[in-house]
Amino acid sequence: xxxxxxxxxxxxxxxxxxxxxxxxxxxxxxxxxxxxxxxxxxxxxxxxxxxxxxxxxxxxxxxxxxxxxxxxxxxxxxxxxxxxxxxxxxxxxxxxxxxxxxxxxxxxxxxxxxxxxxxxxxxxxxxxxxxxxxxxxxxxxxxxxxxxxxxxxxxxxxxxxxxxxxxxxxxxxxxxxxxxxxxxxxxxxxxxxxxxxxxxxxxxxxxxxxxxxxxxxxxxxxxxxxxxxxxxxxxxxxxxxxxxxxxxxxxxxxxxxxxxxxxxxxxxxxxxxxxxxxxxxxxxxxxxxxxxxxxxxxxxxxxxxxxxxxxxxxxxxxxxxxxxxxxxxxxxxxxxxxxxxxxxxxxxxxxxxxxxxxxxxxxxxxxxxxxxxxxxxxxxxxxxxxxxxxxxxxxxxxxxxxxxxxxxxxxxxxxxxxxxxxxxxxxxxxxxxxxxxxxxxxxxxxxxxxxxxxxxxxxxxxxxxxxxxxxxxxxxxxxxxxxxxxxxxxxxxxxxxxxxxxxxxxxxxxxxxxxxxxxxxxxxxxxxxxxxxxxxxxxxxxxxxxxxxxxxxxxxxxxx
Numbered sequence: 001x002x003x004x005x006x007x008x009x010x011x012x013x014x015x016x017x018x019x020x021x022x023x024x025x026x027x028x029x030x031x032x033x034x035x036x037x038x039x040x041x042x043x044x045x046x047x048x049x050x051x052x053x054x055x056x057x058x059x060x061x062x063x064x065x066x067x068x069x070x071x072x073x074x075x076x077x078x079x080x081x082x083x084x085x086x087x088x089x090x091x092x093x094x095x096x097x098x099x100x101x102x103x104x105x106x107x108x109x110x111x112x113x114x115x116x117x118x119x120x121x122x123x124x125x126x127x128x129x130x131x132x133x134x135x136x137x138x139x140x141x142x143x144x145x146x147x148x149x150x151x152x153x154x155x156x157x158x159x160x161x162x163x164x165x166x167x168x169x170x171x172x173x174x175x176x177x178x179x180x181x182x183x184x185x186x187x188x189x190x191x192x193x194x195x196x197x198x199x200x201x202x203x204x205x206x207x208x209x210x211x212x213x214x215x216x217x218x219x220x221x222x223x224x225x226x227x228x229x230x231x232x233x234x235x236x237x238x239x240x241x242x243x244x245x246x247x248x249x250x251x252x253x254x255x256x257x258x259x260x261x262x263x264x265x266x267x268x269x270x271x272x273x274x275x276x277x278x279x280x281x282x283x284x285x286x287x288x289x290x291x292x293x294x295x296x297x298x299x300x301x302x303x304x305x306x307x308x309x310x311x312x313x314x315x316x317x318x319x320x321x322x323x324x325x326x327x328x329x330x331x332x333x334x335x336x337x338x339x340x341x342x343x344x345x346x347x348x349x350x351x352x353x354x355x356x357x358x359x360x361x362x363x364x365x366x367x368x369x370x371x372x373x374x375x376x377x378x379x380x381x382x383x384x385x386x387x388x389x390x391x392x393x394x395x396x397x398x399x400x401x402x403x404x405x406x407x408x409x410x411x412x413x414x415x416x417x418x419x420x421x422x423x424x425x426x427x428x429x430x431x432x433x434x435x436x437x438x439x440x441x442x443x444x445x446x447x448x449x450x451x452x453x454x455x456x457x458x459x460x461x462x463x464x465x466x467x468x469x470x471x472x473x474x475x476x477x478x479x480x481x482x483x484x485x486x487x488x489x490x491x492x493x494x495x496x497x498x499x500x501x502x503x504x505x506x507x508x509x510x511x512x513x514x515x516x517x518x519x520x521x522x523x524x525x526x527x528x529x530x531x532x533x534x535x536x537x538x539x540x541x542x543x544x545x546x547x548x549x550x551x552x553x554x555x556x557x558x559x560x
Contacts (some may be wrong), residue, residue: 001287004286004287004288004289005276005288005289005290006029006030006031006032006253006288006289006290007024007029007030007031007290007291007292008024008029008030008031008032008290008291008292008293008294008551009031009032009034009274009275009276009288009290009292009293009294009433010024010031010032010033010034010293010294010296011034011260011293011295011296011297011302011305012033012034012035012036012111012293012296012297012298012302012349012524013033013035013109013110013111013238013254013296014106014111014112014113014296014298014524015109015111015112015116015238015244015524015537015540015541016296016523016524016525016541016543016544017033017035017111017114017238017294017296017297017307017449017524017541018110018113018237018238018242018243018246019154019242019523019540019541019544019545019548020294020296020521020523020544020547020548021033021242021243021252022033022242022243022245022246023544023545023549024251024292024294024548024551024552025245025246025249025251025252026245026246026249027438027541027549027552028251028552029251029292029549029552029555030251030253031246031251031252031253032252032253032254032255032288032290033246033252033253033254033255034255034258034260034275034277034288035107035108035109035111035254035255035256035257035258036104036107036257036258036259036260036280037107037108037109037256037257037280038108038256038257039108039109039254039256040108040109040114040229040239040244041109041239041240042229042233042240042244043229043231045084045229046228046229046230048082048083048225048228048229049225049228049229049230049231050231050405051082051228053082054544056081056082057081059200060080060081060082061080062074062079062080062081062447063081064118065224066079066081066084067079069091070084070087070090071090071299072090072103072104073087073090073104074101075102075486075489076102076104076489078115079105081229082228083115083227083228086106086108086114086115086227087104087105087371087551088105088106088107091305091439092438092439093105093107093438093439093444094436094444095407095433095435095444095445095446096436096444096445096447097446097447098446098447098448099447099448099449099450100250100447100486101192101447101449101486101487101488102486102487102488102489103300103488103493104488104491105298105301108256109238109239109240109243109254109256109339110238111238112236112298112491113236113237113238113239114227114229114237114238114239115226115227115307115451115500116491116537117491117535118207118208118209118226118235118236118355118356119205119206119207119208119359119380119534119535120155120160120162120172120173120206120207120208120444120535120538121206121359121534121535121538122144122151122170122171122173122359122538122539123147123532123539124144124168124169124170125143125144126168126169126307126366127530127532128140128142128143128144128281129143130530131424131529131530133389135376136424136530137328137421137423137424137426137498137529137530138392138498138500138501138502138505138506138529139500139501139529140499140529140530141499141501141506141509141510141529142499142501142510144171145321147539147543147546148171149418149541150174150542150543150545150546151171151174151538151539151542152173152174153542153545154542154545155173155174155175155538156294157215157241157245158161158208158236158241158538158541159176159208159209159210159214159236159241160173160174160175160176160206160207160208160314160538161175161176161177161178161206161207161210161211161220161304161356161536162175162176162178162204162205162206162207162480163175163181163203163204163206165201165203167201167361169361169362169363169366170361170362170534171349173206173215175206175372176210176211176212176214177211177212178204178211179204179205179207179209179211179220179313179354179356180204180354181204181447182348182350182354182383182384183345183348183350183380184312184342184345184348184383184412184414185202185204185358185382185383186394188202188342188383188414188473188474189201189202189203189358191472191473191474192249192360192469192472192473193413195472195473196363196469196472198419199363199367199369200360200363200469200503201360201361202358202359202360203358203359203360204356204358204359205356205357205358205359205380206359207235207355207356207539208235208236209226209234209355209356210233210234210235210236211233213242215233215244216232216233216244216450217232217233217234217240217241218230218232218234219234220234220355221234221352222351222353222354223295223352223353224352224353224354224355225353225357226355234355235355236296238552239484247353255277255365257279257280257281258277258278258279258280258286259274259277259278259280259440259442260276260277260297260305260306261276261278261285261308261442262275262276262305262308262309263275263293263295263305263306263309263318263517264276264309265311265314265318265517266285267311267312267313270516270517270518271517271518271519271560272293272318272517272519273289274287274288274289274290274293274467275287275288275290275293277441278440280440283440290331290518291512291519291555291560292519292521292551292555292560293519294346294521294522294523294544294548294551295520295521295522295523295524295526296522296523296524296544296545297495297524298524298525298526299329299494299495299496299497299524299525299526299528300329300445300493300494300496300523301445302496302497302524302526303325303326303430303445303496303497303526304367304430304432304445306318306319306320306325306497306507306514306522307320307325307326307431307432307471308432308442308443314516318487318505318514318516318520319507319508319514319515319516319517319520319522320516321503321515321516322503322504322505322506322507322515323505323509324426324497324498324505324506325496325497326429326430326431326496327426327427327428327429327495327496327497328424328425328426328428328429328495328496328498329428329429329430329447329449329487329493329494329495330422330423330424330428330492330494330495330528330530330531331449331487331488331489331490331491331492331493331494331531332419332420332421332422332490332491332492332531332533333419333420333422333455333458333459333485333487333490334417334418334419334420334483334485334486334489334490335379335417335464335481335482335483335485335486335489336370336417336418336459336462336463336466336480336483336485337379337415337416337417337418337462337466337481338415338416338463338466338467338469338470338478338479338480338481339381339413339415339416339470339478339479339481340413340414340470340471340475340476340477340478340479341411341412341413341414341475341476341477342383342411342412342413342414342474342475342476343474343476345412346412348412349385349409350385354382356382357380357381357382357486358380358381358382358383358416359379359380360378360380360381360416360469361377361378361534361535362376362377362378362533362534363376363380364376364377364429364458364461364465371457371458371461372457373421373454373455373457373458373461374423374454375420375421375454375458375533376420376421376458376518376533377399377418377419377420377421377458377461377462377533378418378419378533378534379417379418379419379466380416380417380419381415382414382415383412383413383414383415384412384413384415385409385410385411385412385413386409386410386411386413387409387410394471399400407408414470414475416466416469416470417466418462418463418466419458419490419534419535419559420455420458420459420462420485420533421458421530421531421533422451422455422487422528422531423452423454423455423530423531423533424495424498424531425452427449428444428449429446429447429448429496430445430447430448430496431445431446431448432444432445432446433445433446433503437516447488448536449487449488450487451485451487455485459485463480463481463482464480467480467481468483478519492525492530492531492535492536493525494525494526494536495525495526495528495529495531496526497514497522497526497527498526498527498528499512499527499528499529500529503515506529507522507526508521508527511546511547511550512527512543512544512546512547513547513560518559518560519551519560521547521548522549523540523543523544524540525540525549527543541560
């Protein structure tokens with residue numbers, strides 16, 4: 001086999017790219033995984049994993065220089081001096097905001113699988129059927145029963161800890177033992193269920209942190225340092241899980257610093273033949289050939305690759321025949337919720353730093369509830385005790401007295417924040433900005449994305465319900481939180497190459513194949529036809545494993 005010829009090419013090495021590489025390699029395909037950024041090696045390159053805040057010049061916080069250099073990242077919590085090199089250099093990789101969109105990216109091996117929140121939930125048929133029932137967008141081409149076995153498959157390998165709840169709106173999975181709620185959460189959860197007569201539930205989060213050894217990984221150590229890479233393999237990432245599995249086969253070639261600029265298309269065979277790659281270090285151009293291509297660059301970057309793959313057949317990009325490529329961008333809108341103080345647990349504390357919280361699944365517009373907006377929202381949060389950095393009423397204290405007071409934990413606080421579903425609006429889109437280029441002379445993306453009236457109405461309930469629920473279970477001095485909800489902050493970009501039943505209205509078919517080139521598969525967030533209201537990454541894993549299985553079978557049959 002020539003150095004540039006493979007059975008399969010995987011573009012991107014994040015959550016879905018890692019899964020694509022694992023599945024294709026384990027099925028015997030010689031595969032090259034192309035990553036536009038640097039390599040990060042498991043354990044060896046987790047330079048910050050064993051440091052504490054006091055080990056940093058600015059205690060891990062952001063500096064004025066960082067704020068200047070990272071004007072997008074500073075808009076929300078990600079900017080800090082501890083894992084700054086995990087985030088994209090915004091001067092080298094800019095983008096255009098027709099409307100404000102907070103795009104938080106990680107260009108390196110593993111992508112955002114190293115920094116993700118790890119909350120892992122299944123879509124239900126309430127989600128798969130919503131578009132069709134409400135006449136929104138297009139219908140999903142699949143239903144839950146088709147995807148359920150693949151959820152089972154990926155959960156067993158990734159390691160999802162959680163509790164079985166038997167909720168039709170939040171299907172159970174193949175769980176490792178759940179993490180424990182703390183004493184306050186344990187008391188508030190049954191109060192919430194009782195007050196709302198079993199219609200609302202507070203459960204422990206379903207999280208990709210393992211609670212017992214799995215493969216060569218050790219159980220979560222309750223350090224809550226996941227963002228710096230886990231030397232124990234306590235959470236699922238490309239580095240800890242799928243990459244070692246792919247490498248073990250001997251079928252994987254990993255090439256970092258490889259910016260895929262376009263997918264090469266043969267109009268005679270109506271198939272892709274390979275990809276063009278720009279070496280990010282040398283600026284030299286290479287071509288790689290393969291029988292099948294998996295595009296997993298993340299929803300917006302996958303759209304960029306497809307749009308940049310324009311030919312005389314497809315002048316707007318590969319997969320553009322429906323007019324939907326780059327459209328229907330979704331994210332979860334958040335930034336609203338409530339918090340308050342919980343009395344009566346002053347003699348109680350909790351063990352370690354649990355890398356998880358509680359979850360309140362969606363209840364609006366379900367089971368007879370009807371609002372003046374479509375879809376709904378869930379909440380993530382938890383109870384904790386205030387620490388040394390709390391504000392104190394005892395402002396007169398100074399010196400030794402103040403220090404001694406701050407060695408004791410403060411009040412118990414309960415906080416919940418909403419995650420709302422954004423509808424798939426056709427006019428929410430990304431396009432190529434032909435007037436602006438990045439460090440490598442490539443056109444950048446322009447964002448024309450916003451949430452609309454449906455989400456505005458929903459956000460009112462997200463605040464009011466949060467206040468009501470906390471007060472109903474006895475939380476005191478409850479205060480609402482009203483953020484602006486700018487899209488992008490959910491870091492759940494979806495929908496730019498949606499799947500569907502008809503090539504006239506969708507970019508992909510039910511197997512994640514590009515209608516216009518059926519040896520190209522897109523299995524990151526780009527394929528999502530609607531967003532649901534909870535974290536989507538588990539779905540990317542399931543659909544990727546399913547698509548890889550289908551692709552290999554079709555290759556064997558000679559169909560692609």
